[in-house]
Amino acid sequence: MTEFLVYLITIAAIWGILSLSLNLQFGIAGLVNLGHVAFFMLGAYTSTILVVIAGWPIVVGVVAGAIAAALFGMLLALPAANLKEDYWAISTLAAAEIVRIIFLNTRLGGPYVGEAFGVSGIPRPLRDWFDANGYSLADYNLFYMVLVLVVLAACFALVRYLAATPFGRSLKALREGDEVPLALGKSVGGLRIRVMAVGGALAGLAGALFAHYNAFISPEYFLPLETFIVWAMIILGGPGNFLGALVGTVIIQALYNSTRFIAPLLNIDAQVLGPLRMITISVAIILVIMYMPRGIVPERRRRYGR
Amino acid sequence: MLQVLIDSAIRSAELSFLAVGLTMVYSVLRFANFAHVEFATVGAYLALGLSTTVGLPLWLAAALAILIAGGLGVGIDRVIFSRLRTASPIMLMIASFALGIAMREAVRAIWGPSPFFYNLGILPPWRFLGAFVTPTQVAVIAAAVVAMLAFHFLLSRTTLGIAMRATADNATLSQASGIATDRVIRSVWFIGAGFAALGGVLVGLNTQIKPDMGFGLIIEVFSAAIVGGIGSPYGAILGAILVGFAENVGLAIDWSPVLNAIGFDVGPFTYIPTGYKAAVAFSLLILTLLIRPRGLLGART
Numbered sequence: 116m117t118e119f120l121v122y123l124i125t126i127a128a129i130w131g132i133l134s135l136s137l138n139l140q141f142g143i144a145g146l147v148n149l150g151h152v153a154f155f156m157l158g159a160y161t162s163t164i165l166v167v168i169a170g171w172p173i174v175v176g177v178v179a180g181a182i183a184a185a186l187f188g189m190l191l192a193l194p195a196a197n198l199k200e201d202y203w204a205i206s207t208l209a210a211a212e213i214v215r216i217i218f219l220n221t222r223l224g225g226p227y228v229g230e231a232f233g234v235s236g237i238p239r240p241l242r243d244w245f246d247a248n249g250y251s252l253a254d255y256n257l258f259y260m261v262l263v264l265v266v267l268a269a270c271f272a273l274v275r276y277l278a279a280t281p282f283g284r285s286l287k288a289l290r291e292g293d294e295v296p297l298a299l300g301k302s303v304g305g306l307r308i309r310v311m312a313v314g315g316a317l318a319g320l321a322g323a324l325f326a327h328y329n330a331f332i333s334p335e336y337f338l339p340l341e342t343f344i345v346w347a348m349i350i351l352g353g354p355g356n357f358l359g360a361l362v363g364t365v366i367i368q369a370l371y372n373s374t375r376f377i378a379p380l381l382n383i384d385a386q387v388l389g390p391l392r393m394i395t396i397s398v399a400i401i402l403v404i405m406y407m408p409r410g411i412v413p414e415r416r417r418r419y420g421r
Numbered sequence: 422m423l424q425v426l427i428d429s430a431i432r433s434a435e436l437s438f439l440a441v442g443l444t445m446v447y448s449v450l451r452f453a454n455f456a457h458v459e460f461a462t463v464g465a466y467l468a469l470g471l472s473t474t475v476g477l478p479l480w481l482a483a484a485l486a487i488l489i490a491g492g493l494g495v496g497i498d499r500v501i502f503s504r505l506r507t508a509s510p511i512m513l514m515i516a517s518f519a520l521g522i523a524m525r526e527a528v529r530a531i532w533g534p535s536p537f538f539y540n541l542g543i544l545p546p547w548r549f550l551g552a553f554v555t556p557t558q559v560a561v562i563a564a565a566v567v568a569m570l571a572f573h574f575l576l577s578r579t580t581l582g583i584a585m586r587a588t589a590d591n592a593t594l595s596q597a598s599g600i601a602t603d604r605v606i607r608s609v610w611f612i613g614a615g616f617a618a619l620g621g622v623l624v625g626l627n628t629q630i631k632p633d634m635g636f637g638l639i640i641e642v643f644s645a646a647i648v649g650g651i652g653s654p655y656g657a658i659l660g661a662i663l664v665g666f667a668e669n670v671g672l673a674i675d676w677s678p679v680l681n682a683i684g685f686d687v688g689p690f691t692y693i694p695t696g697y698k699a700a701v702a703f704s705l706l707i708l709t710l711l712i713r714p715r716g717l718l719g720a721r722t
Contacts (some may be wrong), residue, residue, distance in 0.1 A: 394530070
């Protein structure tokens with residue numbers, strides 16, 4: 116049970132970073148990014164390629180993963196920078212699918228490396244040291260959980276700080292429409308490109324952490340469904356509120372993972388369980404949008420002097 | 422080469438059914454309905470269930486499936502989207518995304534993940550000027566031409582069609598002029614979902630029926646609607662034809678002369694791998710967004 120709890124907390128913390136970054140893009144800046152999983156995937160694959168195939172140190176791989184995802188965010192924002200939200204939604208969704216298709220069709224080296232086979236044997240940071248000093252796998256997993264939690268805390272502090280800077284306030288103005296930031300002489304396209312880069316970097320970091328935790332990645336892990344799960348987290352938690360994003364992450368991850376305990380009790384077939392789980396989450400999200408559009412932890416809207 | 426053109430025409434026909442419905446819902450309700458492609462999946466499976474389990478002939482099963490899917494569209498609007506008329510388009514998009522997942526996973530829960538085929542028996546393909554054409558493919562193209570002509574007649578000659586165009590243009594003004602916009606919205610959902618279901622049956626006839634069949638088309642369908650100008654039904658048909666042809670022709674072209682000319686030494690034959698089919702539609706979409714965001718036939722916003 117402890118092992119499962121450690122796993123759950125680690126996964127929830129990784130997805131927490133993802134939902135913080137999407138909350139920065141959607142909750143604060145109002146950008147409808149339906150391709151969030153692409154950043155996650157780029158972070159995971161960049162770090163994996165650099166570490167497993169090129170043999171670079173893990174730290175370099177993780178940082179490069181974040182940078183690659185940030186660059187992709189900027190690239191993605193360029194053609195769409197001045198467009199309406201509908202176009203954002205479809206072009207980000209499509210771009211994420213293209214990224215997945217590229218990795219699905221590219222052999223990264225040797226037999227069974229890349230393409231649909233994925234990449235296995237991704238090293239885990241400091242694992243050798245833990246083994247050499249007689250620690251067990253459970254100890255190591257506990258260490259990795261703490262590591263991910265520290266990164267999550269740093270990301271939380273960063274996005275909170277960013278949202279309070281003039282840049283963050285410009286983003287909030289952008290969320291309400293282009294007119295106000297334009298009237299203040301802000302470049303709306305530039306703001307969008309920058310927030311896609313920052314959010315992308317965080318999601319890329321989460322992806323790299325996931326790759327080095329799971330030790331195996333394949334295109335199957337990065338379906339559009341994952342993007343929806345991150346959206347479910349922030350819609351449920353309360354768009355625009357970073358604490359809400361984390362609350363949403365914990366609830367959705369707990370819901371997602373608890374079904375494995377409920378299924379044997381209700382005698383549900385494994386083939387039906389997966390679909391039922393997704394139906395539950397989607398219906399819950401529709402209900403939240405209908406009856407609780409500001410989420411569990413609503414964003415506090417400050418009113419400035421009148 | 423003729424084979425490529427025939428394949429393109431079939432793809433265009435399938436895409437146009439989906440793109441027209443998508444763009445109609447957009448024109449009246451002003452949100453991008455990400456659940457739209459799932460009506461194709463639901464329609465294809467309903468036709469399958471009615472023909473195999475109930476034992477109806479396939480044409481009757483398909484007709485019933487289209488009607489049921491249309492009714493489902495109206496019902497979904499009643500239960501979900503009619504309560505969200507004042508919500509922001511972003512929230513409507515997310516709600517439709519969630520709805521799409523629920524529909525797809527419901528299909529997967531009922532019928533399982535393995536693909537099915539309609540029981541057509543073996544239909545020998547016809548040879549036509551060196552290309553192979555199956556009778557079902559001819560039926561697909563014929564169905565598309567007939568349906569699109571009927572749709573044009575509906576839009577231009579009937580009261581309902583005129584009311585639809587008026588509502589799309591300005592809902593408040595149409596309501597003030599005595600048009601029952603609620604009824605128009607219901608008709609739009611019925612026709613849109615029905616068209617999508619027909620598209621799904623046609624895709625199922627040509628390939629296979631599986632839970633992801635609708636979602637797998639989402640990039641192409643949205644690209645078609647946006648390239649043609651979202652909100653414009655004729656634009657959606659034009660966009661579907663462009664995307665259908667670009668995909669098949671783009672994959673059939675030997676790109677090596679172009680690549681060699683711009684400095685890449687790639688040798689005599691270079692084709693785009695079939696895995697990248699969706700990338701062709703995406704490139705068209707990005708080009709449109711860069712050059713002409715309102716699409717070919719879209720109204721200036």
